[in-house]
Amino acid sequence: MKIGFTVGGLQRCSVSIAAAAVLCVSAHAQILINGAGATFPAPIYTKWFSEFRSVDSSANINYQAVGSGSGINQVTNGTVDFGATDGPMTDKQIADAKIKVLHFPTVLGAVVPTYNIPGVTGEIKFTPEALAGIYLGKITKWDDPAIASVNKDLKLPSENITTVHRADGSGTTYVWTDYLSAVSPEWKAGPGTGTSVKWPNGLASKGNDGVTGLVKNQKFSIGYVELVYAAKNKLPYGRVKNSAGNFVLADLHSVTEAAAGAAKSMPADFRVSIVNAPGKGAYPISTFTWLLIPETISDAQKKQVLVGFLKWALTKGQDYVEALDYARLPKEVIAKEMKEISLIK
């Protein structure tokens, strides 16, 4: 079976496909915009991009959740049109970037410690020392005093803890390790903060999905994931002791409270960490998540669509976030971002 294909034939083929596509859509030409990045906000982003098509029917915004690390890498190298990350770019990454990008916070979210312990469905209270100890490999059993002493109401088994972390470059990892570095000098000196670190132990999988999947399959395991992944998959997640001494569960209020301070003193480039934020009811492992938009977009239609999307996401889009357990951005931040949009050339 020989098929006589030529380059000209291929070109004709794609032209005719494009023509058909154009004919099918009465409005202006369909445009495909490609983005890649964090799995942390993937549920809300994919929802947004789907909803945005009813606002702008030409906009096909293809988002691939491949991890924050990849998002940063791909957008600064120009292989995708925008990126997404929960770990803001480091100074070195910004200096090395071939393409300069702007950070746009989009939603607030929380990284929660989720676990799978048969028989334990309640909320385990975790102290910062316990979390650091578990991930450092110092605390190896669930009934270790460091955990059990604050969870007297729960019957924790004497089983080994299996830790789960991310195999790919992850903003969620960045936030988690940022928190552990803030509360544990030993962690800071050891693995440190980053989208990819050297983990002392544990299993790994790709994406927030992968980690949630692994925790679901592994008995007596613990993993760190974005709130919606644990919630939607009916996995229990624990309370974390914040800097005020309270064991706080991640939810809209506690996350919003964590961002309160940052809202007032947001730096111009929007890169800020809100882990271990002050506040009675603040959830200590909260974070903004950012879209990385190139400073200069040469394609006029792409620029129009992206700018339109940003404006929509910061206004009407915020109405969708709470249903997916993300918190709205503080008003002050949104106001500042609207100004930043004009920086896109």
Next chain:
Amino acid sequence: MVQTISITRKITNVVMLTVTGLLTLIVVSVLFFILGYLLWHGGSSLSLQFFTQLPKPTGETGGGMANAIVGSGKILLLASLIGVPIGFLAGVYLAEYSGKSFAFLIRYVTDLLNGVPSIVIGIVAYALVVRPMKHFSTLAGGLALGIMMIPIAVRTTEEFLLSVPKSLREGSLALGATKSRTIFTVVVPAAMAGLTSGMMLNLARVAGETAPLLFTALGNMFWSQGWLQPSAALPVMIYQYAISPYDDWHQQAWAAGFVLLALVLTINITARLIIGRNPGSSRR
């Protein structure tokens, strides 16, 4: 006096027959199990929406893989267009024209290419196609898979051409046909059974490759227009959905596995029908 076969030899014979038979049975049952499990799990997850709808946002139930099915088809088409001609022609050269040392070089280099892990092909395709072009595309994906098809195409072609008896060639030449005529109108058709089935198996093998597509075709929530846009592909979707925690996505992964397998099996069975007889039986 008539010499009879010793008991030990008879027993050995029977024992080895049984042992190898058992091994075959184990292999076949494992295989049956895989096919059956996939058919049951995947088949029960199939629905019209799987074939016609685009994927839904992360975490929402419903949606389908229509774009991945088409995307895979396009990528594989491109891969065949690259891999089969190059591999076949090179195989012809090796079998019919080449001198010994050059043949050794080509075979060695082709073996080298065959040994390149699929992920490495993917990252090279990324460096050679995606980075300069500044986007992920069906083209890059098809190129990566096409390169993977080449070594087996060469090997299959050479082996099956060489297996055609010399007498056929000599007969053709004796009748006055030129070498090229002999090759393409006598030898190749004689080897057609093996060649086609080899190419089909080759295609089926790359049909399921995921790693090279991760950094070339990337993925797409929507339809991929033309050849220069990122594209969804069945194997990549299966991977993403399988490691996720969502039961709905698991169901879709099974369904996709079923579709992919059906595609691959159809290619295989079609190949046999075209030949008209089982290649295995032609040898006895």
Next chain:
Amino acid sequence: MASSTFIHSAPQTGVRGFLRRIKLGEHFSLLITFAATVTILIIVGLLIYELASNSGEAFHKFGWKFITTSDWDPNNDVFGALPFIYGTCVTSFLALLIAVPTGVGAALFLSELAPPVISNALTFLIELLAAVPSVIYGLLGIFVLVPFIQDHLYPVLKQFSFLPLFQGQFYGVSFLSAGIVLSVMVVPFIISVSREVLLAVSTDQREAALALGATKWETTIQIVMPNASTGILGSIFLGLARALGETMAVTMVIGNTPKISASLFSPGYSIASVIANEFGEASPGLHLSSLILLGLVLFGLTIVINAIARVFIMATAQKGA
């Protein structure tokens, strides 16, 4: 057929024209097939060039320590590849350990000992199995095999925990699971190719042996096998090459932990898996260079395996002659 496409001002009629057309057809056929081989050389050359040039930075920094150290720390720019090399080797070796006896045994049965009808039917099925995509094996690995190993195989193997091979905690995802999944993937391939090779041994030799009074098994082991052994070895090494580079099925069941452990129960990491997981995020720099160097190491590993295969094949061919 090719001769009719060349219509030039050259002589077209008569014997000379005829001869000229034939010659052009010959040239065309020769050229186009030769061009195909050159294309392959170019592709491989480009590939090696890309790998070599992009891995230079890492090789420059670490040298041979790259493959002897086990510290992989992207945050601190330290990269040691030993855990991945170990994982790749262990899982592939385990896969072959299971797949080769099973595969060759089954191939022998199918080609020599089984009645043709059964042989053809079963071979048909097995060849269909060689076609099952690797990601589907990964799918089955996660949802079927790993739970099965955890529930049924692990308790059995745990009895042998006096061996370092079977010590320690078992998480399901492990060297063992990856090795078993790989073996299932490689077996159909070994059977398919081995059977073809065995069948290709001419029936004359078989009939001669049987006429001399050999049993079926003796004929197989003493006559057919030696003749087919080079091809069988070739199939084994092809299978090994596939196992070494297998990415998806392994990364779904190995645990993705860069650990070196004698125990098969331990989770591990393979070269292909770490590249797949970390490549996207590695911006040009030491991390990317290290990953590409890893790819080169894996490639080098398969070159060595192939070279050994060639030595085997040449030695066996001489023995059988």
